[in-house]
Amino acid sequence: MTRLTLALRQRPSQRLDLSPLVPHLLAGKSAREIERIELQTTRRRVAVGEVFRLRMGDAEQICIEGSCERLDYVGREMTGGELLVDGDVGIQAGRLLSGGRLAIRGNAGPWAASGMKSGLLQILGAAGDRLGGPLPGEMSGMRGGIVVVRGDAGERAGDRMRRGTIIIEGHGGPYPGSRMIAGTLIVLRSAGALPGFLLKRGTIVLGGGCDALSPTFVDCGVHQLLANRYMAAMIEPYSRPAAKLMRRPLRRLAGDMAVLGKGEIFVENTTEA
Amino acid sequence: MPALTIKGVQIDDTFAEAFGMRATALIITADTARWARQAAVTMTGMATSVIGCGCEAGIDRELNSRQTPDGRPGIRVLLFAVSTAELQKQVQTRVGQCVLTSPGSACYSGLEGEESLRLGDGLRYFGDGWQISKRVGPKHFWRIPVMDGEFVCEASAGLTKKAVGGGNLIIIGRTAQTTRAAAEAAAAAIAKVPDVIAPFPGGIVRSGSKVGSKYKGVPASTNDAYCPTLRGVVKTALEADAAAVLEIVIDGLTSDAVASAMRAGIAALVKLGPKRGAMRISAGNYGGKLGPHHYHLRRLLP
Known part of the structure; x- marks a missing residue:
């Protein structure tokens, strides 16, 4: 299968909306039709052919070469196939993703994986603030799928997350897993202050501790839970270090008792988080 | 019913009748x-x-x-x-x-x-x-x-919904000991077949049943035709020198799995031979009108 490639000619003069460039929307389209797709976010019209050099192939696998942070909404509402991005992306990459794989070989802006429903989002660099989080006015953030960030993540990763798994292999910003409703958030290195702020349900795993833990989390002791081992087996294909962390004995802190209190934070086996 | 004999073990030309489960x-x-x-x-x-x-x-x-x-x-x-x-x-x-x-x-x-x-x-x-x-x-x-x-x-x-229940082998021997040894060998062979179980104790049932009873409300009763002690008083299915009968019932996730299990069971019985094991192998059915799955013994020979 030859993949469809879009090579950025030069850094665009305005931010672009790349949401039309997903496999299910490009399937069956000719090169001419694809080049005419409009991507502008201002009043000045910009078509695909003006900013990208198109090499036709099977739209089931799309590659964006030379990407930069001015490309927003990459992979938005994608339902299947593969979208590979070589470079950075702007805001809301993988927003409402419901299937397939979106792989970003660079950094992602804020609200990556926002409202994601299913599928896989891989970010090889860092992720911006509110990874998987809801947009203003929305009741829940990520609702399913798996997000893997090889670098660091900004503040409030997993905000209002309802289902799914987020793995951050680097550092986490402040308030990771804030207002989480359910799901699993794993931060391998240290996280910022107040993880699980107003956590209702869900699991946060902190491999490197955090700057400050809310006193509204209560110690439930050190456990090597089968559920974590089972989770480890399931996430191993996506992140071996995360799987390794989940297999260790971890201290369980239940909370946030300021709200429902049926969530949990796992930290390394020390008396202090 | 006509039978064929392999290595001294008589195999009835009959079939096991099984049901969808x-x-x-x-x-x-x-x-x-x-x-x-x-x-x-x-x-x-x-x-x-x-x-x-x-x-x-x-x-x-x-x-x-x-x-x-x-x-x-x-x-x-x-x-x-x-x-x-x-x-x-x-x-x-x-x-x-x-x-x-x-x-x-x-x-x-x-x-x-x-x-x-x-x-x-x-x-x-x-x-x-x-x-x-x-x-x-x-x-x-x-x-x-x-x-x-x-x-x-x-x-x-x-x-x-493609599972099958009720595949079976009826094992007839000259003594209780050889019949049990035969049934054990067959059950052990069947246990190695994937996707099947033999649900009775140790895979073996000694109280095979027929449908109905002389008593009202009893759905099943002893299979008198295979009870050696009733040989003289009922229409028996046993020869004069048969002393004991044991049955293996097989349930499988697929019809093929049940057939494989029966084939493995028959092979084990034949291998053991009539002196140490079964003198005859038969199978239970209801005339072929009730169960959609029929496993003819002659098609399952080793």
Whole structure:
């Protein structure tokens, strides 16, 4: 299968909306039709052919070469196939993703994986603030799928997350897993202050501790839970270090008792988080 | 009925008549193989016949730690029932009473079926509000807090409607000892066939039944034609020198699995020979009008 490639000619003069460039929307389209797709976010019209050099192939696998942070909404509402991005992306990459794989070989802006429903989002660099989080006015953030960030993540990763798994292999910003409703958030290195702020349900795993833990989390002791081992087996294909962390004995802190209190934070086996 | 003889063992030209069933497979794991087996043995107890037990269940095979979802030793069990509703009830009751209660146990679906049964989705209420739902990719499981930690249970289990129940072999011998030895050999061979169980004790049943009874309301009664002590007083199916009869009933997830199991059983009986084992092999049927699956012995010869 030859993949469809879009090579950025030069850094665009305005931010672009790349949401039309997903496999299910490009399937069956000719090169001419694809080049005419409009991507502008201002009043000045910009078509695909003006900013990208198109090499036709099977739209089931799309590659964006030379990407930069001015490309927003990459992979938005994608339902299947593969979208590979070589470079950075702007805001809301993988927003409402419901299937397939979106792989970003660079950094992602804020609200990556926002409202994601299913599928896989891989970010090889860092992720911006509110990874998987809801947009203003929305009741829940990520609702399913798996997000893997090889670098660091900004503040409030997993905000209002309802289902799914987020793995951050680097550092986490402040308030990771804030207002989480359910799901699993794993931060391998240290996280910022107040993880699980107003956590209702869900699991946060902190491999490197955090700057400050809310006193509204209560110690439930050190456990090597089968559920974590089972989770480890399931996430191993996506992140071996995360799987390794989940297999260790971890201290369980239940909370946030300021709200429902049926969530949990796992930290390394020390008396202090 | 005409018969053929292989290595001195007479094989009747007849067939086993079997029925379509609903079935599921579960994987039970524990910290040790001993406790995985204990949970499996307990949950498949008193599950020999749908007539009196609601379901037929048994151990399919042992699984090593590389073959189970959580990397611990495990056992795959199969459960068969006549309806989806009854199977659901049996799964819920047996896992709830026998697996949930067993130290260190966990329970997962062991079958990708066309439909699904509630597994952890029903048992989660034992958690009294402290149960935790987890979903990773297509997998959904429940964590239910219990006194030794947590009971991990997959949310649902696969269901197949292509299962077959009632494959059988009737083993006739000259003494009780040789008949039992023959049945043991056949049961051991059948136990190695995947996707089947022989639900009776040790895989063997000595009280084969016929449909109906002289007594009102009794659905099944002793198969008098195969009772050696009644040879002179009923229309018998036994020759003069037959001293004992044992039966092996086989349930399988597919018709092919049942046929493979019967073939393995016949091969073991023939290998043992008539002196140390069975003098004759037959099969039970109802004339071919009740069950859609017919397993002719002559097509299953070794």
